[in-house]
Amino acid sequence: MTMVFTLAGAPEEQARETGRLLFAGPVDFVKGVTTMAALPPADRVEVCFAGRSNVGKSSLINALTGRKSLARASNTPGRTQEINYFALGESRYLVDLPGYGFAEAPVAVVRKWQELLRAYLAGRQTLRRAFVLIDTRHGIKQVDDEILGLLDKSAVTFQVVMTKADKVNQATREANIAQVMAALQKHPAAYPEIIVTSSEKGEGVETLRAVIATLE
Numbered sequence: 001m002t003m004v005f006t007l008a009g010a011p012e013e014q015a016r017e018t019g020r021l022l023f024a025g026p027v028d029f030v031k032g033v034t035t036m037a038a039l040p041p042a043d044r045v046e047v048c049f050a051g052r053s054n055v056g057k058s059s060l061i062n063a064l065t066g067r068k069s070l071a072r073a074s075n076t077p078g079r080t081q082e083i084n085y086f087a088l089g090e091s092r093y094l095v096d097l098p099g100y101g102f103a104e105a106p107v108a109v110v111r112k113w114q115e116l117l118r119a120y121l122a123g124r125q126t127l128r129r130a131f132v133l134i135d136t137r138h139g140i141k142q143v144d145d146e147i148l149g150l151l152d153k154s155a156v157t158f159q160v161v162m163t164k165a166d167k168v169n170q171a172t173r174e175a176n177i178a179q180v181m182a183a184l185q186k187h188p189a190a191y192p193e194i195i196v197t198s199s200e201k202g203e204g205v206e207t208l209r210a211v212i213a214t215l216e
């Protein structure tokens with residue numbers, strides 16, 4: 001059964017502490033890549049942030065790391081144009097992906113990013129979990145479902161992270177969480193708990209830190 005992840009209870013307290021410590025340490029930009037050949041060596045646990053353009057991927061990485069502009073965040077959809085690698089200590093990579101679904105760029109350029117995104121999601125050996133970001137105002141759209149299907153096919157475990165929760169009222173929040181949970185039933189690669197976040201208000205950020213820190 002799908003549930004909202006809360007980390008309530010004793011072992012979860014420990015996980016939160018592990019997350020707090022990990023994210024309080026060094027986080028460094030490693031490189032931005034535009035081809036699979038340029039990816040850094042696959043030598044550690046890696047998690048990525050995927051989602052429609054403007055859903056809040058870069059903002060969430062900034063909130064997680066407590067650095068205001070580590071990952072570029074902007075109002076312009078399609079702003080993140082490379083696969084951006086950040087080293088979290090020496091044990092993990094955080095990967096900020098270009099958005100899918102919309103981009104203010106020539107069609108040929110967009111197609112190239114989409115191909116890279118697909119190659120990455122399907123072919124990165126050390127990708128331990130893909131966080132798929134879904135706007136709490138909108139729920140899962142068809143373009144999201146296509147990416148979820150790709151992750152199923154590639155057997156990459158993904159976890160839905162709802163974003164911008166500060167922008168909706170309680171009724172919309174509950175309705176769209178329910179919509180997401182129902183949609184996940186169809187996806188064998190879905191991790192059964194979702195995390196509701198706001199990069200603006202900090203909701204869910206500690207939980208997500210704990211999840212990332214305790215992945216093996």
Ligand SMILES: Nc1nc2c(ncn2[C@@H]2O[C@H](COP(=O)(O)OP(=O)(O)OP(=O)(O)O)[C@@H](O)[C@H]2O)c(=O)[nH]1
Nearest residue numbers: 054055056057058059073074078079080099199200
């Ligand atoms: N209110 C609110 N705004 C947010 C939140 N997260 C992101 N935003 C805003 O949404 C816009 C897009 O955020 P980004 O983090 O750049 O989104 P992205 O998914 O990285 O976008 P691309 O790189 O274009 O795919 C920015 O104006 C952010 O300030 C949030 O939790 N709450």
Ligand SMILES: [Mg+2]
Nearest residue numbers: 057058072080
């Ligand atoms: Mg971005």
